[in-house]
Amino acid sequence: MENGKENYIKGHYENNDLPRNSIGAFRLVWQAMGTMSIAADAAYLLTGVALFALGATPLSILLGIVFYVFIMNTGYQFSKYISSSGSYFSFTGNSLGGKMATFQAWNMIFYGTLGYSGFGFLGLAAFITLINPSYSGLMFWLPIAIAAALVAFIFTWFGIKVSTEYQIIGGLIEVIILVVGSLFIIINAGSSNSIYVFTTRFLPGGIPQIFYSMIYSVVLFFGSTLSITALAEETREPGKAVGRALISTVVVAGSTLLLVSYAFTVGWGPSLMGSFAGQPDPGLMLFRKISYILFGLLIIFTVNSFMGYNVSVSNANSRIFYRFARDGILFLPRSIGKVHTRYGSPHISAFFVFLLSLIPAIVFGLIYGPETGGLVMLFANAYSAYTEHIIASVGLPLFARKRGEFRLFQHLIFPAIAIGVLGAVIFFSLYPAPPPYPYDIAAFVGIGWIPLSGILTLVEWKIHPERVRISGQHNMVAETEAQAVK
Numbered sequence: 001m002e003n004g005k006e007n008y009i010k011g012h013y014e015n016n017d018l019p020r021n022s023i024g025a026f027r028l029v030w031q032a033m034g035t036m037s038i039a040a041d042a043a044y045l046l047t048g049v050a051l052f053a054l055g056a057t058p059l060s061i062l063l064g065i066v067f068y069v070f071i072m073n074t075g076y077q078f079s080k081y082i083s084s085s086g087s088y089f090s091f092t093g094n095s096l097g098g099k100m101a102t103f104q105a106w107n108m109i110f111y112g113t114l115g116y117s118g119f120g121f122l123g124l125a126a127f128i129t130l131i132n133p134s135y136s137g138l139m140f141w142l143p144i145a146i147a148a149a150l151v152a153f154i155f156t157w158f159g160i161k162v163s164t165e166y167q168i169i170g171g172l173i174e175v176i177i178l179v180v181g182s183l184f185i186i187i188n189a190g191s192s193n194s195i196y197v198f199t200t201r202f203l204p205g206g207i208p209q210i211f212y213s214m215i216y217s218v219v220l221f222f223g224s225t226l227s228i229t230a231l232a233e234e235t236r237e238p239g240k241a242v243g244r245a246l247i248s249t250v251v252v253a254g255s256t257l258l259l260v261s262y263a264f265t266v267g268w269g270p271s272l273m274g275s276f277a278g279q280p281d282p283g284l285m286l287f288r289k290i291s292y293i294l295f296g297l298l299i300i301f302t303v304n305s306f307m308g309y310n311v312s313v314s315n316a317n318s319r320i321f322y323r324f325a326r327d328g329i330l331f332l333p334r335s336i337g338k339v340h341t342r343y344g345s346p347h348i349s350a351f352f353v354f355l356l357s358l359i360p361a362i363v364f365g366l367i368y369g370p371e372t373g374g375l376v377m378l379f380a381n382a383y384s385a386y387t388e389h390i391i392a393s394v395g396l397p398l399f400a401r402k403r404g405e406f407r408l409f410q411h412l413i414f415p416a417i418a419i420g421v422l423g424a425v426i427f428f429s430l431y432p433a434p435p436p437y438p439y440d441i442a443a444f445v446g447i448g449w450i451p452l453s454g455i456l457t458l459v460e461w462k463i464h465p466e467r468v469r470i471s472g473q474h475n476m477v478a479e480t481e482a483q484a485v486k
Helices: 002-014 025-036 038-079 088-096 098-131 138-157 160-192 206-229 238-268 270-275 282-290 292-326 347-368 370-403 408-428 439-463 465-470 476-485
Strands: none
Touching (some): 025 238, 038 088, 038 098, 038 206, 038 238, 038 270, 038 282, 038 292, 088 098, 088 370, 098 138, 098 206, 098 292, 098 347, 098 370, 098 439, 098 465, 138 347, 160 238, 160 282, 160 292, 206 292, 206 408, 238 282, 238 476, 292 347, 439 465
């Protein structure tokens, strides 16, 4: 019986299909928590929020959570009926057709690559080197970035169970340390505690300045939906498990990050947050005032948090690019769509993601240094990330109507709110003026990629029209339903 099972699995992998029924909702949650990487966010990306939100940083995070719920709704609704490693690529293909799916794929390759390497490689390098700024030259940050990329690739190579076991252990400890440390900071802040950090009282630029900051505060949550839905093919009962994991992740990660952002703001001083982003690892400085034990643990688990992010995103990107290759688009060789016969991982795609992501990290790090270089990459990648969600949100009501299951709020009003929020963030990131250098360059590069994606889609359509026409159509649920009918 056992040999029969092994032969089935081997044959399954030799067909280059990802292994079915490998993980459940609990592992999906911690795959997404790895992408959320709360300790790493607190050490690095939260400084990007504070750069614009100042003393209203908790307000920016709170709005990011609220708005992301509407944005997440699109992935949540699609996940009930579409299970594919292509994630938003497959959502678009099944709702708007192959041309739009190919356009979506070109946006996703930009978004997935810059976000991964900007935060995961340069963010980690910046965090480690800023602990002691005297060790911040090329010879220090470059090996760190390369090692981060390599370790994530190795985890992905050995399969999803190994990766998620690592995420569960590290993630649970990370959340406990952050919650305990934040509560001590809040108690120690005394009279600095203030409800006004959830208003624009400490923000001279008012609402437009909040939208600047939301380039980062919304992006904090973006990868979580993609990292869950990209593993749908390997999940037991994906139509239910994916949705449960999406909701659980927002609750756990959102509440923890909101607590941390509040603690850091009142601990530093709401009116003094202008200096927060300019300090090396300001969150660590606050923890050190409370306890050297918590300080040491936070260093260890922040490094682990960055690596958890890298492993999660490597898992997701490898499966998405695997699906691109299986569909024959983006001029990717078909060999990228192969699955390891022993580990069931998209190992060649993982290696491709490793190389593709490391190159821009090195380039931006050399130009701007690891800290600013990573933040510039994240700012630029936000526009393609937002476009990805806008396209899927446009397709959702059409898909629901086609299935005869249209619901006004879930399939039209909520997606419309998501589109409005994302459009507003894009608009206010440029109006009344572009952000300061070098983020203005990041904005123009990020926006410029969107029409370039359209041009590349047209080129593909001319060269491989049949591939483009049917791209993004894969859906494991539809295949199962079709087999049941037979």
